[in-house]
Amino acid sequence: MKLKVYADRMSQPSRAVIIFCKVNGIDYEEIKVHISKGQHLTPEFAEINPMKQLPAIADGRFKLFESHAILIYLACAFPGVADQWYPADVFKRSKIHSVLDWHHSNLPAEAEIILSSSLSKLESFWLKGNGRFLLGGNQPSIADLSLVCELTQLEVLDEKDRTRLLGPHKKVQQWIENTRNATNPHFDEVHRVIMLAKERQQHQRLKAAKNEGGSNMKKPLVSRM
Amino acid sequence: MKLKVYADRMSQPSRAVIIFCKVNGIDYEEIKVHISKGQHLTPEFAEINPMKQLPAIADGRFKLFESHAILIYLACAFPGVADQWYPADVFKRSKIHSVLDWHHSNLPAEAEIILSSSLSKLESFWLKGNGRFLLGGNQPSIADLSLVCELTQLEVLDEKDRTRLLGPHKKVQQWIENTRNATNPHFDEVHRVIMLAKERQQHQRLKAAKNEGGSNMKKPLVSRM
The missing domain is CATH 3.40.30.10 (Glutaredoxin)
Structure with a gap:
């Protein structure tokens, strides 16, 4: 079955x-x-x-x-x-448990203060060294997948907010991209609903800004004519 | 080493x-x-x-x-x-991961509303059936140990609050006792600091009540004399 x-x-x-x-x-x-x-x-x-x-x-x-x-x-x-996802080696596997447990208590994409400090810890600790993935790996594990999926929830934020949060963390950005590339085309396909939600929100924000901006801008335009 | x-x-x-x-x-x-x-x-x-x-x-x-x-x-x-603590069997082991992850998000002993609903779920789901431990087991696993240690944090509460929270959950109480018995004398020894903290608190509460009660009671006592 x-x-x-x-x-x-x-x-x-x-x-x-x-x-x-x-x-x-x-x-x-x-x-x-x-x-x-x-x-x-x-x-x-x-x-x-x-x-x-x-x-x-x-x-x-x-x-x-x-x-x-x-x-x-x-x-x-x-x-x-493949073994990379959840290595049989007890030391490697234990480190993955450690990341996943840390994720549980520290990465709810909704709470900005926790998130900001967590992004710093991701950058300075879990992504230290030259590895392309967490724990210095060259291939993604279930920890990379789980955390990156959590962080892509940020996609639905306003571009300005997203840049403010993720902007200072270059390694985190690169790691998200690495995980995305390593799991594409599936990654993008599964995230399509999130991207659609983002587009809908942007559209609404633009519409709101246009209505608001329109009324604000009409006066100077009129006055110049 | x-x-x-x-x-x-x-x-x-x-x-x-x-x-x-x-x-x-x-x-x-x-x-x-x-x-x-x-x-x-x-x-x-x-x-x-x-x-x-x-x-x-x-x-x-x-x-x-x-x-x-x-x-x-x-x-x-x-x-x-012993295998009971973290079974090699993939199905049993997976259920233990599931409990531990659930614990992460649902059992912070400090937040009463979450705690209350979690105790109900422990009672009605994780402890369903006749097993003496979580998931119907007859011996404790690392999930029993981890969750029971979390719940013994309740020991430091006032007896009244503790009874209010734990009172309705007979199975949970029995399971805490089962886990304690299965891991004694170590369980009690390691929890000694908590019990001492509890005694100190009780002592302070009694002292406070005595002082307060004393000042409240002095008047009638005096008036009767």
């Missing part, structure tokens, strides 16, 4: 799981659960995940939730997942 | 790591870092954990922080740790 992935691509951990499946050629069925429509709160979905959160998976009779636990399970239970 | 555990027994994840070492006969040296004295903020400790948080370990040249990552590392890297 095919792996079932219950996901809403608007949520960052859902995207991480979907990208992981795609990149590693895991045969899965995506079952869309729309948070905005409250579909995660139905009794049917509570059968899959009693905590009513996304993502969740069902692999035959085995059900699992929490995105990090899911990523680790997929890396271990499916043949053909 | 002996494993070094940097810990403050006043902090719940520190206690979980120390108890784990003791229960499993892991030879270690405890290096006390007093948070109340700001010892975790020194440049010396930043060499061990640049995030300046406790607990942290150093096993030879290998350094690690985040308590869940440490528990998993210890379970994997030290011979003689």
Whole structure:
């Protein structure tokens, strides 16, 4: 029976799981659960995940939730997942657990103060050295995927806010780009909903600015004529 | 070289790591870092954990922080740790990751509203069935240890508050007791600092109540004389 992935691509951990499946050629069925429509709160979905959160998976009779636990399970239970994603080496693997746990407590993309200090720590600690990925790696692991998916949630911010937050962190920007390149075309495809949301927001902001700006600008224009 | 555990027994994840070492006969040296004295903020400790948080370990040249990552590392890297603590079976292990990740986002002992709803979920989901431990187990895993250490932080609360919070959750109470019994005498020994803190607080509350009560009660007493 095919792996079932219950996901809403608007949520960052859902995207991480979907990208992981795609990149590693895991045969899965995506079952869309729309948070905005409250579909995660139905009794049917509570059968899959009693905590009513996304993502969740069902692999035959085995059900699992929490995105990090899911990523680790997929890396271990499916043949053909490259060792880079969740190395068998106990030291390397432990460092990945450490990043993922740190991520849990420090990287909610919504809280700006925590985020700002976390971006500094990413830049100065997790991305120190010359590696292209976290922990000095030359290939991405599940930690890169999970954290970058969290950070791309920033895409929906106003360009000005995004630049203010990410601007000072060149290594973080480069690492996001490296992770994106290493997992494309899947990365972009799965993030398409976020980019669409961003475009909608920009459109609304432009419209608002135009209405506002229009009324402000009319006077000088008129006065010059 | 002996494993070094940097810990403050006043902090719940520190206690979980120390108890784990003791229960499993892991030879270690405890290096006390007093948070109340700001010892975790020194440049010396930043060499061990640049995030300046406790607990942290150093096993030879290998350094690690985040308590869940440490528990998993210890379970994997030290011979003689029973399989129950972090089962080799991928399905069992995945469920443990799921609990630990859920713990991260849902069980900060300080936030009462989250805590209350989390206790309900512990009772109705993670402790469902007849098992004496989480996930229906008959022996504790690192998930039991980590969560119970978090919850014993409630010990320092006023008895009334503690009863109000824990009272409705009989299964949770029994599970805390089961985990305590399964890891004693180490559990009690490591929690001694918490019990002492509790006694100090009770003493202060009694003293305050006595003074307050005293001044309130003096008048009627005087009037009766």
